Amino acid sequence: MSEPAAPRRSPWRRLWRAGRPRATRAQVLAGILCAALGFGFVVQVRQTSTSGLSDLRETDLVRILDDTTERGDRLQEELDNLQATRRQLTEGSDSAQAAAQAAEQRAQEYGLLAGTLPAHGPGIVATITDPDTAVRSTNLIQFVQELRDAGAEAIQIGSTRVVAETAFTDTTGAVLVDGATERAPYVVSVIGDPDTLSTALDIPGGVRETLRSAGADLEVRNAAGADGVQVDALHAVSAPQYARPASPEPSASTG
Template structure:
C-alpha cells in the first residue's frame, strides 16, 4: 500500500549518495586525543635527542681551558707534520726507484730499510733514539691491565715507533692480563709478570708523546684517580733492548712464486 502525496504537493526526489565519497570519508584518519598526545611526546623526545647529541659533540672542547686547547692543537699539528714528512720520504723513495740507471741499488737500499722497519715493528730488532721514559708508581696496587694498555695506545697514537714495559717488548700482538694471583699485584704482559713501579720506554718524538700522556681525561688523570702517579722524562737517547720472540707458524708456509706465463704468440 502506497501513500500518495497530497494534492498540490510536489514529490521530493531522493538523492543517491556517491559511493566513492562515502569510501573516502570512511578512510579519512580521525585524530583522537591519545594520538595527539603520542605525537607530542614523540616530538619532545626527538627534540631532546637532537639537543643531547649536539651537547655531546661540543662538550669535550667547550669545557677545556685555553692552555689545554693550545696543547691539543699543537699535538694535532705535530702529527700532521710527521705524516707529511712520511709522505715526502715515500715520494722520494718512489722517485729514486723509478730513476733508471741506479734502480737496482736503490731497490736494495729500500729493501734493507724496509726490513729494518719491519724488524722494529715486529720487535725482533733493538731500537735506540729520542723518546721518553714513563714511570707509573702504584702504592695501592689499583693499576690494572686496562690502564697499561691505555698508556700504550696513547703512545702509539702519538707516533711511538718502539715500546718496552719493564723487560717486555711491546708489539701489535702483545696481550695484557691482570695478575690476580700475584700478592703484590701486577700485570701479565705477554706471559711475563710486570709489577709496579711500571717503567715504560718509548722511542719517538719526545714532546708529542709527553703531551699525549697529559691530555685532559687521558692517562695521567686516570692514574691519579686510582691513587697512582705518572712521571715522564724526555731524552735524546732511549734504548729499547728487549726483543719479542717470534714463534714459528704451525700451518703457514711461504708460497712458491707462481711460474711466469709465456706471452701469447
C-alpha cells in the same frame, strides 16, 4: 521586488566539506607537544656530540690540535719518503742498487717495529709507582695505546719489549708482559717525539687521571739530544706454524 536566490552548492562540494578533517583542540596540543619534543631531541643530540670538546679548557684543545697536526705531518713525511723511493726504483739509472738500499732500509724499519733490533732516539722515560699494587693489565694496555696514538716508535716496559702482539695478563701483585713478570715501579722507555708523548699522557680523562684514580702515580721525564732513550730489549719472533706465503695469482690474459 524579490531578493535574488542564494547560489546552490554542488553536492560534491558539500560532500568534501563534510568529510574534511577538522583540527580539534586536542590534536593541536598534540602537534605542539610533538614539535617541542623533536626540537629538544635535536638540541640534546647536538650537545652530546660536542660535549666531549666543549668541556675542555683552551690549553687542552690546543694540545689535542697540536697532537693531530703532528700525526698529519708524520704521515705526510712517510708518504714523501715512499714516493721518493718509488721514483728511485722506477726512474733511477741504477735501479738494482736503489732496490737493495730500499730493502735494507725497510728491513731495519721492520726490525724496529717488530722489536728484533735495539733502538735509540729521543723520547720519554715514564715511571709508574704503585704502592697499593692496584695497577692492572688494562691500565698498561691503555698506557701503551695512548703512546702508540701519540707516535711511539719503540716501547719497553721493564725488561720486556712491547710490540703489536704483546700480551698483558694480571697476576698477584704484578702484571705479566709477554709472560715476563713486571712489578712496580713500572719503568716505561719510549722513543718518539718527547713533547707529543708527554702531552698525550696529560690529556684530561686520560692515562694520568686513570692511574691516579687507581692510587698510582706517573712521573714522566723527557729525554732528547745525545742521551735520548735506549730500548735494548728484544722480542723473540717465532716461525709461523701454519701460515705460508701465498703464490701470486696468474694475471688474466687480455686479447
